[in-house]
Amino acid sequence: MLRFESVSHTYSARGIEARTVLNIPAWSLMRGTHALLRGVSGSGKTTFFNIAAGLLRPTSGEVYLEDQPLYRLSEAARDRIRSAKVGYVFQTHHLMPGFTALENVLMPMMFAQEIPTALRRARAHDLLGAVGLANYARHRPHQLSAGQRLRVGVARALANEPLIVLADEPTAALDAASSALVMEALQTTCRANNATLLVASHDPALVVRFSVICDLHDGHLTESESAPA
Numbered sequence: 444m445l446r447f448e449s450v451s452h453t454y455s456a457r458g459i460e461a462r463t464v465l466n467i468p469a470w471s472l473m474r475g476t477h478a479l480l481r482g483v484s485g486s487g488k489t490t491f492f493n494i495a496a497g498l499l500r501p502t503s504g505e506v507y508l509e510d511q512p513l514y515r516l517s518e519a520a521r522d523r524i525r526s527a528k529v530g531y532v533f534q535t536h537h538l539m540p541g542f543t544a545l546e547n548v549l550m551p552m553m554f555a556q557e558i559p560t561a562l563r564r565a566r567a568h569d570l571l572g573a574v575g576l577a578n579y580a581r582h583r584p585h586q587l588s589a590g591q592r593l594r595v596g597v598a599r600a601l602a603n604e605p606l607i608v609l610a611d612e613p614t615a616a617l618d619a620a621s622s623a624l625v626m627e628a629l630q631t632t633c634r635a636n637n638a639t640l641l642v643a644s645h646d647p648a649l650v651v652r653f654s655v656i657c658d659l660h661d662g663h664l665t666e667s668e669s670a671p672a
């Protein structure tokens with residue numbers, strides 16, 4: 444359902460040395476798979492996610508989401524697909540500062556129009572509850588801790604029942620209990636929708652939760668099956 448074909452990415456800008464961050468001849472994830480993406484800081488995980496989400500055109504190659512070639516589509520079409528089908532938990536939260544936690548979760552539902560209007564508020568409350576923020580619905584981002592903001596980002600990414608969830612270090616700022624809560628919320632929602640889940644993380648405690656482990660190293664992606672726990 445998500446497929447990379449001959450994808451490579453080189454960042455080049457004036458004043459910095461051009462550097463090829465990714466070089467992935469072929470890679471794909473089947474619908475419903477829960478995969479973990481590992482790699483040291485700077486190995487290209489966020490770059491990989493941005494490319495997979497249709498946010499960053501790779502220097503070469505193509506990304507297929509449900510057989511749609513993302514970068515052959517117009518930017519508007521790509522935005523529509525992302526809004527309806529992709530849930531992205533950004534490494535840095537990207538919440539709308541003037542809006543409450545609840546409104547931040549409601550917003551993608553208003554954009555995509557996938558969830559019926561009458562169900563949206565209850566769904567947003569449920570999602571906030573699932574990440575342990577039932578009592579923070581009316582807080583604005585600056586009134587939340589860093590870990591709480593990330594968790595709002597998780598609830599928001601799940602709002603439209605996405606077909607694929609990309610979560611970039613969603614537990615990095617969290618203690619073990621909140622981390623488990625967030626992972627449960629991600630995995631339960633994805634299982635319920637038979638959605639694909641890709642999580643970038645360094646946390647060795649998470650490995651047992653995934654059936655597929657991907658490692659990024661020197662721009663190359665290798666994949667292994669996770670040993671059963």
Ligand SMILES: Nc1ncnc2c1ncn2[C@@H]1O[C@H](COP(=O)(O)OP(=O)(O)OP(=O)(O)O)[C@@H](O)[C@H]1O
Pocket residue numbers: 454455456464482483484485486487488489490491534
């Ligand atoms: N906009 C950019 N312009 C130039 N180089 C960039 C840009 N964004 C990222 N890079 C470089 O690409 C490499 C990969 O960055 P990326 O953010 O994808 O790594 P990461 O694996 O997500 O790291 P981390 O674990 O610290 O989040 C880094 O060396 C970084 O310097």
Ligand SMILES: [Mg+2]
Pocket residue numbers: 488489490534611
């Ligand atoms: Mg990153």
